[in-house]
Amino acid sequence: MISHVRRVDNGTYFTSNASGELVEPALTDDDLRELYGYPPTSGRPWVRANFVSSIDGAASVDGKSGGLGSEADRRVFRILRELADAVVVGAGTARAENYGGVSLDAEARARRQERGAPHTPPVVVISGRADLDAHSRLFAETAVPTIVIAGANADKERLSALESAGADVVRTDTSHVTTTVLLETLAGRGLHHILCEGGPGLFGRLCADDGIDELCSTVSPVLVGGQAPRISTSPSPHLVPMTREHILAEDDGTLLFRWVRSRPA
Numbered sequence: 001m002i003s004h005v006r007r008v009d010n011g012t013y014f015t016s017n018a019s020g021e022l023v024e025p026a027l028t029d030d031d032l033r034e035l036y037g038y039p040p041t042s043g044r045p046w047v048r049a050n051f052v053s054s055i056d057g058a059a060s061v062d063g064k065s066g067g068l069g070s071e072a073d074r075r076v077f078r079i080l081r082e083l084a085d086a087v088v089v090g091a092g093t094a095r096a097e098n099y100g101g102v103s104l105d106a107e108a109r110a111r112r113q114e115r116g117a118p119h120t121p122p123v124v125v126i127s128g129r130a131d132l133d134a135h136s137r138l139f140a141e142t143a144v145p146t147i148v149i150a151g152a153n154a155d156k157e158r159l160s161a162l163e164s165a166g167a168d169v170v171r172t173d174t175s176h177v178t179t180t181v182l183l184e185t186l187a188g189r190g191l192h193h194i195l196c197e198g199g200p201g202l203f204g205r206l207c208a209d210d211g212i213d214e215l216c217s218t219v220s221p222v223l224v225g226g227q228a229p230r231i232s233t234s235p236s237p238h239l240v241p242m243t244r245e246h247i248l249a250e251d252d253g254t255l256l257f258r259w260v261r262s263r264p265a
Contacts, residue, residue: 101142
């Protein structure tokens, strides 16, 4: 006999009637900010990852995650960015997804400033070799300087070009940007509420290095097949127990999970 198993009812995320008008019960953006609020932190940054995947586990379609998103996913995506001190992404994902800086509307910027945060969180790109295009949207379309954390062996000319493009370049003492160095660098800049948006390699490394505190995962109601990667990849498996914080459901079948890791006090 299976014990301690409960049915999880589909709590409405937001729903619409035949005319496309929102109807109750519906979660407001303020409700979502409360549901996804960061816990108090002291010292070590709190690292939240956010990914979308298909029912069969694909993290992208034709190399990009955007094809898996829905309006529900995009709405939570905007809230998560508003709440973050910094958005961390690997260089490969930044290139594949044609990343620019974080763009928030005037109301979101005002809410951030009311709580004492800068109006816009920076994008932090992890690139051991600084293999980034200084003319890309990362540096040309951003309200605040993009932070690039590069390895000790990164090409000096590349670093100089990135700095000329307005990047805030941090060069580490190691050839690869380790999780320890990443977290120390972020904490040293007063960035404690971290949102990691990928890619799978960076997320896998953070999991392996005990660097992940929570995962916000959207499951899109589609099957993809093919050879698309999972949301997390690493040379070897690492079991990281998580606790379900909440599950939100949209009428179109989209499910939004928040998983949090319990740590010793």
